[in-house]
Amino acid sequence: MSDVDLISEKVRYFRSFQIWPLSQKLDTVQWRQNFLADELIFADRLLDRFVYFCDPMVDALISGAVRRFFDSEYFRLGSSQAVKNARYAFVYVEGETPNPADSGFSFMRRLRDKLRIEESRLLSPDNAILKHDAFDTFVFVDDFVGSGNQMIDTWKRQRKRTDGSTASFLDLASAGKHTFVYCPCLCTEYGKAQLGRKAPQLQIVPAHLLTESHNASSSSSLIWTGLNVSEGIDFLERAAKRAGFTAHDGGENDWRGFHKLGLSVGFHDSIPDACLPIYFSDLNSWRPLMKRSP
Template sequence: MDLDQNLHAKIKCLNETLWDGKGSFKKVKAWLNNFEEDEKIHALYLLSQCIYFNDFQIKQLLISIYRDFFKYPHIASIRRSNGNTLDETIIKREFDKIINNTRFVCVGNPSESSARLMGDFRKENNLPKTLFISEFEISSCPKEVEYFVFLDDICGSGNQMVQYTEKVIPLIKSNFPKAKTYYFLLLGTTEGKDFIRKNTNIDVVDSVLELDNSFKAFHVDSRAFKSTPSGIDSDKIQRFTGKSGKRLMSSIFQRIDPFIDHWDLHYLCERDKFGYKDGQYLIAFAHNTPDNTLPVLWYNEDIVPWNSIFKRANKIY
């Protein structure tokens, strides 16, 4: 079996077991047609290195967030405060007080990923919907609320969360001075989480999975090219995905701002050709694909003809 057949067989296996049908032969073939003939085998290898989180995996991560980052730490605290008690009645009574004084807050617009995750988070952890609010409902919460929990799928640079919380966290701190704030993620980079910790007053920032530099496609420590088969050239992949990435991002920036300055456009396209702020990730979720993943994988606009493999929902501003 040659390299092309091997890679197609691997993607077929991934598609049937993990990718929820997102990598069918027809779809992969259409995606490969975005590239020149001599690039296709390299693009196929790149695709085989992608990490896709299906619905089941995401739900397990949401269960882990609630159990390991919120419920268990509070139960441990309750036990310590009650002489290391194992009395389930005491533990349940005290934890019920905590959960009733908690609000889970959607990050950003209700139409975006955080809101979708909140719905699954509520169902998987059997929580009442009255505990889930938007940022606009914060100031009208009962004064007894002591905990505000923000939930998101991925944090790359951390910049977007810092911008989002510039008004939200001060609002919480002014109206609920004793309240504790949490920001929990499915996936988060070390740098992004540290950036949020340093530039916001969020009390706890954590993720189930941590993304180090090995998850960046073209980093020197990249796991994608740690042991490449003969005939695969990582430098070539970096060149043609970067070239296409610039073209695809250019169309997005010009849609957002038709009068964008030429030099600003050049800078932004160079910065984001491998994903937002040079993310370089090969990651997709069942509900959406993060913008810090390579644009050649997710581009789904009408401006440039391009067949995506893992679609990203368009944002209309």
């Protein structure tokens, strides 16, 4: 069986077992039509290495990240030994411009429904500041950390207190009376390093840490194992140019993705901008594998 046949069988299997969604949301056939015949060996490798996290997988990831912290550092969440009156709360992470569509809202529902966390412990960032005296530990939850910018903004944003003054999580952390932990599903080494510099009081406990070996545009990438790495990277740049991404500055139009992270992951409702843009571009009549959320 050829590599193409194996990938087709994998896609069919993943769709049958609802690991991958229907083709309207993840269109492998249309996406492959973007490439020239001699590029398909590289495109198919990217398709094979693309990791899509369906809804149940996201539940498992966030549960794993949260339990990793509680089981090893604090107490056994949900077990018979759990401290029922422990002073902990969960907080969602806002977008860089907060709005009701932020993914954090869905994570509050996941914690309530999957981990049976009481709603009184599920807080917005604003309410966490208002009620900070009622808790010792704040656990931030999120799906993906690329650059860490959203968490840094959430961490530093000034919010109203009950006495009319303002405070940030950074201010609370500087006072030394609370524990702060961040439990994302996926976190890049780059994002973890950024957070370590800009929010050193924040513990980072992801379900999975993505290293440079996950970056398809890196010479140390494992994605091109068995193929010529430099040819694979040259292919990425050529294809990205046709897809409308030509920048080299690590910005939103960089051919390697935001902050040059070159990732190959998608979630049930979005694909991060840190992924290779040839996965999600719809410029220049390019057919995306997966569309980005509006």
